[in-house]
Amino acid sequence: GENVEQHPSTLSVQEGDSAVIKCTYSDSASNYFPWYKQELGKGPQLIIDIRSNVGEKKDQRIAVTLNKTAKHFSLHITETQPEDSAVYFCAASGGQGAQKLVFGQGTRLTINP
Amino acid sequence: DSGVTQTPKHLITATGQRVTLRCSPRSGDLSVYWYQQSLDQGLQFLIQYYNGEERAKGNILERFSAQQFPDLHSELNLSSLELGDSALYFCASSVGVRGRASSTYNEQFFGPGTRLTVL
Numbered sequence: 001g002e003n004v005e006q007h008p009s010t011l012s013v014q015e016g017d018s019a020v021i022k023c024t025y026s027d028s029a030s031n032y033f034p035w036y037k038q039e040l041g042k043g044p045q046l047i048i049d050i051r052s053n054v055g056e057k058k059d060q061r062i063a064v065t066l067n068k069t070a071k072h073f074s075l076h077i078t079e080t081q082p083e084d085s086a087v088y089f090c091a092a093s094g095g096q097g098a099q100k101l102v103f104g105q106g107t108r109l110t111i112n113p
Numbered sequence: 114d115s116g117v118t119q120t121p122k123h124l125i126t127a128t129g130q131r132v133t134l135r136c137s138p139r140s141g142d143l144s145v146y147w148y149q150q151s152l153d154q155g156l157q158f159l160i161q162y163y164n165g166e167e168r169a170k171g172n173i174l175e176r177f178s179a180q181q182f183p184d185l186h187s188e189l190n191l192s193s194l195e196l197g198d199s200a201l202y203f204c205a206s207s208v209g210v211r212g213r214a215s216s217t218y219n220e221q222f223f224g225p226g227t228r229l230t231v232l
Contacts, residue, residue: 032219043115043203043223044156089156099209099219100146100169103156 002027002095006104014112019080021107023090024072031094033066033073034101038087048075052094077109085111116140117206117224125230131192134227136204138185144168144209145187146221147179151200162187163209194231201226 003026013019025033031052036044050057050064050073057064061080066073077084087108091101116139126132138145147159158171162181173179176194181187191198205221 034220036223043117043225045115046220046222049220091156093219098169099144099207099221100158100161100171101148101156101205101221102158105155 002030002092002102004090004092004102004104006090006107008107009105010108010110012110012112013080015080015082017080019077019084019109019111021075021088021090021109022072023074023092023104024070025092025102026071027092027095028068028071029095030092032092033064034091034093035062035064035075036089036091036103038089038106040086044089047088080111082111082113085109115222115224117204117222119202119204119224119227121227122225123228123230125232126194127232128194128196130194130231131190132194132229134189134191134202134204134229136187136189136206136224138187138204138206139222142206142208142222143185144207145181145185146205146207147173147187147189148203148205148223149200150203150226156203159189168209191229196231199229199231201228203227 006023034049037047038044063076087106090104118137143164146161159173161169179189203226205223207221
């Protein structure tokens, strides 16, 4: 089955700097890759996603890139703000027609003022 | 607010007991997914229902079961509870088009979760 690896597990950046989180997946049939932000005491919140027919997608300060050949995708946050501090999860789905999400282990992002 | 609701928010019970967690999907969503989040296992898929029918199963224990009702709300039943079942349980919903192998309707929106503590 699908396996998703996420790095780093923790990331600390200065406010205003950029943050990058990387994920790799194992199932070449996966075709949907969402990113979720989870704040303390809350459920995961979908912040951006990308499908396998697209290489890059951007939404304001957030962007995601996908390299199907290498089977990896990344989340880029620019001009980081204190409210970006949270745990971020990548996920993959679509392999064998499955809709379930297989999650990475999460990255705890801390933005230092 | 994702539009997915879950009750209760917190649940404290003893080993050997049985509990029921409830989820109401976003308006118009036909698919409901259950996930377990624990410190050691991360976010793990348990089970999916689409329009009342079981669609996919993950590593769900035999002590756990779920169903989706005609009004599309779903319940996750956990029985013979063990200490290791303590975790956050999330419900997610998506539009979920039947028979579509493509990911066109894969966006899943999560509820606030139920924190289960087994003592």
